[in-house]
Amino acid sequence: MEYKLLFKDYSKALGKGKLLGLKCSDCNNITVPPKMTCQECGGTNLEIVEVTKKGKIVTFTVVSVAPEGRENEAPYITALVELDQGPWIMGNIANVEPSETTMDIIGKEVKLSFRNFPGDRYAPGNQARPTFTLV
């Protein structure tokens, strides 16, 4: 069985400012990022839908020790965001100073955009990576 929405196509759409997800016609839930089956019920009756790019910060961390190849990015903020339509996705927070970030940021409304992830010798490059800004 083929994937309804491949990583390649999800990433390409994100790079054009569109967040794509999969809507399940068995349980009505939306799965983002995409998978072979619905995250809620495991169903396969899925259709590609455009998902609202708004949500709230659920949690975050300021990363000071970066992995090899990403040293120049630190310090950066990695966060989990709950989208208005339910799913959580992981991304960076762009318009906040890492050194001044506290737990007050949790619950704040954010809007999704993207930046390019160049990849490294292990991970595939030129992918759109989710990046949020506080509204």
Added chain:
Amino acid sequence: MKKVAIVGAGHTPFTFATEKTSVELFSEAAMDAINEANIKAKDIQALNLGNCLGDFSEGQAMLQSYVANDIGAFNVPATRFEGACASGSLAVRDAFIWIASGFYDLVLVGGVERAASIGTSLATRTFAMFTDSHYEYPAGMTFPAMFGMLTHLYSKHYNVPLEKLKEQMANISVQSHAYGIHNPNAQFKKEITVENVLKGFMVCSPLQLLDCCPFTDGAAVIVLASEEKAKELTDKPVYITGVGQSSSGRLSSQKDHLPRIKSREVSIKQAYDMAGITPNDVDVCELHDCFSIASIIAAESLGFFEFGTAGDAWAKGEAKIGGKIPINVSGGLKSKGHPIGATGPSQVAEIYHQLRGECGVRQVEGAKIGITDTLGGDGVICNLIMEKGW
């Protein structure tokens, strides 16, 4: 199903970067386990090995085959297990199943890693491979980042003020170091204070240096035997009476459960049900304290404390010897060290020695039932229950 016993254990010192190769580390621990079990390497019918990063640390995959040959277990079926930091525990559970099924009577199982030899930068990169490389690594996900996020989430979810939570977490690291001093194989043999923890370098907020376990080189190996075989070999067998294992999707897909790890609750239920025990029956526990907050999260899901309340346990002495449930009296990953593929077998070795009454100053007197808990990546869990067999 046949009963399965542990009849021997071997354990190298857990250290900072060593010059010994992974084959050498594993083989040294393996020969100690073989000698303690009163068997010969040629008696072994199969070998299971947990290892994650041999490919990166020394350009060596397929370690399992070379160690089998090195120790003189010529041509045995040898298999490598990869489940991130739980690799070695998966190898133990698998060996258990083979013996329980009657297929083998004697299996050597252990793990080895040279996570310290890799260096912090590449180690951080390779550990981050135990996250979703396409959907989450681009956002800079690392292991301390995952537990930094879970710490903030825990504070928010259970309404424990961050400052209070941080102090509770610091007490966990302090206890681990206090016990590590009494473990000859521990990487750190040094007391620390709450103040030391709270003054440490911030790795991934709010986790500071001493909230994090170290990168470690080392190996641990055990010998598993069927009940009949065990009775020939030892008067003091330790039986594995319950096993559990579970998997998870990428961290964001676990949204309905975080900061709890659902796979842990699935795994431990399998193990408790199989052993026919409850958390109250457990005398000693080695759990996966890769970060201080991870101890709190694990202790709750293992059933020792109510959700949202485990943080106080360490400060109150409930996780000490003599307390409600002695946790990580080996020093845990924090003080004993965390050579990832070897961590599970090392936890099992500690419980084995505890149940045999061989742990000296850190002995939990009269311990009859012990459990291990090992977490790999963002959601592989393996739990093992062991009981004194005489």
